[in-house]
Amino acid sequence: MKVHIIGGGNLGAAIALGMAKCATKNEITVTRRNTTSILYLEKLGVTVSSDNKHNIQEADIIILTIKPYQVDTVLAEILPFISNKIIASGVSGLSIEALQSKIGENHQAIRIMPNIAAQYAASATCISFNEKHAEQGQKVVTIFKDLGTAPVIDEKLMDAATVLAASGTAFALRYIRASMQAGIEIGFDWKTALAISAQTVKGAAEMVMEEQIHPEQLIDRVTTPQGCTITGLSEMESHGFSSSLIRGIKAAVKKIKGV
Structure with a gap:
């Protein structure tokens, strides 16, 4: 066309x-x-x-x-x-x-x-x-x-889609940036930390899209009892990792709707 x-x-x-x-x-x-x-x-x-x-x-x-x-x-x-x-x-x-x-x-x-x-x-x-x-x-x-x-x-969801899909790009990039910064703190140079962080996010996304299952089921595969992964997740959640992201998305939707 x-x-x-x-x-x-x-x-x-x-x-x-x-x-x-x-x-x-x-x-x-x-x-x-x-x-x-x-x-x-x-x-x-x-x-x-x-x-x-x-x-x-x-x-x-x-x-x-x-x-x-x-x-x-x-x-x-x-x-x-x-x-x-x-x-x-x-x-x-x-x-x-x-x-x-x-x-x-x-x-x-x-x-x-x-x-x-x-x-x-x-x-x-x-x-x-x-x-x-x-x-x-x-x-x-x-x-x-x-x-x-x-x-x-449905068109009534288009404002929400604007935030989730378009603004969401920035939100995902902010996670990658934070992960890269943490990588520097634990010993990597920034280029290596960025490459690892970005590829890890890409891999996680591809698993979700290929398997079409709830992310929590995939999280279960990489968390072991008393392991470092669950320890890190618990620390993040105690500081509002998921809730702050949800609040940010909802705030952006209110902004676009002029609420």
Whole structure:
């Protein structure tokens, strides 16, 4: 398919990069007012333009990875030049109903929430769409399955998905950083500590995804009576390891909902 990404910031560029590497049958265009920072994408066969309308009439799917305040301006710019397009929005807080009202019934509004790991085909991209647009929604799902996982969720959970999947990237990285710092304290240089910490997190995630079981069952495999693992876990929990993470996620959801 021909995919037109409007907004070549961190997220838009990550999606374009992932598609260029992992979904090579697609034709990709990405736009940004100042293209200097994304010209490297051209070496991967991606079309880069400062014009949001560049060949947009040929696109099968238009992906919006822009700021909320830019939506009306961008839509006013492109709508006169397109007809019957799938418009997938990664704009935080913009509901399907609101987007559909802006683009008109001639187009199909789909809501997506990828994260920047899309560039490594490791994004958890949550997708929502109205039942009447199920066929178009599944096309978007197919694209993002090439970039990781692409669960279809109820739209009322999209704000929560933004925190769990997108903000969650930062939360996971903060754990890796803390683990690396601990590694330095117990004797490793920072590069070795980082490599071990990052690979350990990757391995744990792959076990959960492959086996599809509760994490606690996997934890049981590496904890022995009176061992160092259970001692470390108990110390972390006594200082609020799990509860602080849960509170952080819930606080972020309240922030995005404006509560």
